Amino acid sequence: MTTLEKDKKIPQYRQLYEILRKHILEGIYKEGDLLPSENELCIIHSMTRPTVRQALSDLVNDGFIKKQKGKGSIVHQLPKGIGILSVAGTTSALSGQNLETRILVKPNVKQWADPFMFNLSEAEKNSGCIYMERLRLVNRKPLFYDITYIPNINLPRFTSRSFENKSLFDTLRGFYQIEVKGGEQKLRAIPANKEIGKYLEVPAGQPILHLERKIDTNRVGFCFYSSLYCNTEDHALFGIF
Amino acid sequence: MTTLEKDKKIPQYRQLYEILRKHILEGIYKEGDLLPSENELCIIHSMTRPTVRQALSDLVNDGFIKKQKGKGSIVHQLPKGIGILSVAGTTSALSGQNLETRILVKPNVKQWADPFMFNLSEAEKNSGCIYMERLRLVNRKPLFYDITYIPNINLPRFTSRSFENKSLFDTLRGFYQIEVKGGEQKLRAIPANKEIGKYLEVPAGQPILHLERKIDTNRVGFCFYSSLYCNTEDHALFGIF
DNA sequence: ATAAAAAACTTGTAAATACAAGTTAAAATA
DNA sequence: TATTTTAACTTGTATTTACAAGTTTTTTAT
Numbered sequence A, B: 001m002t003t004l005e006k007d008k009k010i011p012q013y014r015q016l017y018e019i020l021r022k023h024i025l026e027g028i029y030k031e032g033d034l035l036p037s038e039n040e041l042c043i044i045h046s047m048t049r050p051t052v053r054q055a056l057s058d059l060v061n062d063g064f065i066k067k068q069k070g071k072g073s074i075v076h077q078l079p080k081g082i083g084i085l086s087v088a089g090t091t092s093a094l095s096g097q098n099l100e101t102r103i104l105v106k107p108n109v110k111q112w113a114d115p116f117m118f119n120l121s122e123a124e125k126n127s128g129c130i131y132m133e134r135l136r137l138v139n140r141k142p143l144f145y146d147i148t149y150i151p152n153i154n155l156p157r158f159t160s161r162s163f164e165n166k167s168l169f170d171t172l173r174g175f176y177q178i179e180v181k182g183g184e185q186k187l188r189a190i191p192a193n194k195e196i197g198k199y200l201e202v203p204a205g206q207p208i209l210h211l212e213r214k215i216d217t218n219r220v221g222f223c224f225y226s227s228l229y230c231n232t233e234d235h236a237l238f239g240i241f
Numbered sequence C: 001a002t003a004a005a006a007a008a009c010t011t012g013t014a015a016a017t018a019c020a021a022g023t024t025a026a027a028a029t030a
Numbered sequence D: 001t002a003t004t005t006t007a008a009c010t011t012g013t014a015t016t017t018a019c020a021a022g023t024t025t026t027t028t029a030t
Helices: A012-026 A038-045 A049-061 A122-127 A168-176 A194-200 B012-025 B038-045 B049-061 B122-127 B168-176 B194-200
Strands: A065-068 A072-075 A099-110 A129-138 A141-151 A180-191 A207-217 A223-230 A237-240 B065-068 B072-075 B099-110 B129-138 B141-151 B180-191 B207-217 B223-230 B237-240
Touching (some): A012 A038, A012 A049, A049 A065, A207 B207, B049 B065, B122 B141
Antiparallel strands (some): A065 A072, A180 A207, A180 B207, A207 A223, B099 B129, B129 B141, B141 B223, B180 B207
């Protein structure tokens, strides 16, 4: 095989989800619009109602539409802030904006910090972790200071890949067939220390939002971790629930 | 009729959800345990697999279990922080802990603030809002300072009800059949001002987490709003996604 | 005894069907 | 014309069936 990629079948409901999501993001369906009814979507895309409903259910969970019995699927107003609180990497959360990524510390293998922000399995502890520091800028202003920890398990050539202009999520999916499934996060408001203040260009002591995240994937037992410092002075973090 | 309550049929999948959720919270199923398989649940509760799967799907979305193909439904580790980021009122988010609620400003009808943190419909603007301020204490320490805004639409006797030891969500459900469906929120880290500092017993300038929330309900077009100031020094906010 | 193969589980995806319940638009009635 | 009723839509809930795909246990063969 010339490539590591396996051809994985994409489920029908997922394909429909992607199509509708794209159409909403492109503005083909605008805020307040009704999507075609479930029965119409069945006919258009040659699938049955349960399949269509699964796609719509995912769109509801991700905040793109809301449903009303008797009426239809209504396109939700798109988040104006930064949608990092749901399943999304920082790159996707900031899509459409003038985004720049600066690598502060290139991916390198090291030991896990002890204690670590989440409980680690023995397998994770023994394998060590790939460590990386990145800064994300929107319109030339630094917004995120992101420290990433990835277990060093079966990820050939990972440290030599570039992340300058590519999403970590895309890299994991493209080269290793790793899909993000969900995760958990802890939030705190903390004062910026000297180092964080330097990176985010704010005075020490200024309130900063700190997210500690554990991100689950489709590979059983494989999670990765992120410690994210976010300047919310200009941009609030946005989430749906 | 002597009561406002209509007898609303609770769907089977919702009943199963509540049972399993309760069992997990009570520790009958512990972290890492496998729930009975879908087919077993079908037999136990006399329902079909799609119905069971809908209940399990909701449990996944709410972070109580994760599913693994070929294996089963695994009970998730329960959040140690405060699960306010998903569908939950502060009361439910703090359940099990030594919780006290102090009413700072009793419910009273007033005009909406202008500008308001979310866009309001004309119907909402015209009706005015019910305003309330509450302080939530955990183990005698104030954690949340909560300002609630509820549109004054068809909620008889609302301002005269007590919220001392009752959840707002429970009141809305019990007296008005209003169920919380979801919502959206904006998060910021801000410095405590004098007033917030006084309530949360922290020095002015200390980083505080500010949540602005719009909460959707099953009553079409009826939302309510909350501005929540949270001291995350001791307790991080916890969320799954 | 060890290793490979098969069987027996598990959840994931998908179809076809039926009726309930809420909303909207058309038709009938006053 | 204005109002009420009806019909035609919409999504919500639930059953039944089938097979795919991943995991674990058992059986079989070496």
